[in-house]
Amino acid sequence: MASTLLGVDPPRLPTLALVRSGELFGLSEGATRTALSRMAAAGDVVADGAGYRLAGPLLDRHARQQAARDATTRPWDGTWELAVVPDGRRPAAERARLRAAARRLRLAEVREGCWARPDNLDARRSPAERAIVDAQCLALRGARPDDPAAFVAAFDPDGWASTARHLLADMARSQPSLDARDADALAETFHVDAAVVRHLVADPALPPELEPPDWPAAALRAAFARFDGGFKATWRSWYRTFGSG
Structure with a gap:
């Protein structure tokens, strides 16, 4: 539900x-x-x-x-935001909260206790998660790492792109059924729809300067807009057969 x-x-x-x-x-x-x-x-x-x-x-x-669902970023000036955990032991629950909050802020752990990302997102995003990170870390902006490629690798862009391409193929296979408003396809396409949403949430939202060649984020969002629209239209058509409730 x-x-x-x-x-x-x-x-x-x-x-x-x-x-x-x-x-x-x-x-x-x-x-x-x-x-x-x-x-x-x-x-x-x-x-x-x-x-x-x-x-x-x-x-x-x-x-x-x-x-x-939207790739809302701002122009990148080449700097990075960092969140660094000070030395000292912390309870496992605190570490887990930090890890979850950092990922929701689209930070990657570039080395143990050091989270980072290109500074191309709104600093005011996800205030609840930001409060958790700020409570446990020292926040730095304007950093210019000596080896930015190593920082980018922490986001596993190749892995994200590979999954995105598989999802594009899944949507392409099911799209004709949704275009035909085939209610028998709803259960299968529901899972595909949910998988794409989860993957978009995990999009590292890298600036264009750091994206690998043929980065599929824009294609995934465009295909999903059509797929999700078809899914919802098919679901509404199916639900109307039961009357309103």
């Missing part, structure tokens, strides 16, 4: 729509309603009239996913 709500904007759906979506994946109405009740108890969703909407960390995740 979380994935279904994460895929719509705003992240709210009628209960009947969530129940019918569950049926696509073999979930009974009772199982779906139980899952929604548990999510509400955990603070992941809240009841909203005749439906549910995301709340808490899942709402933050939805915002990150929506932002990742």
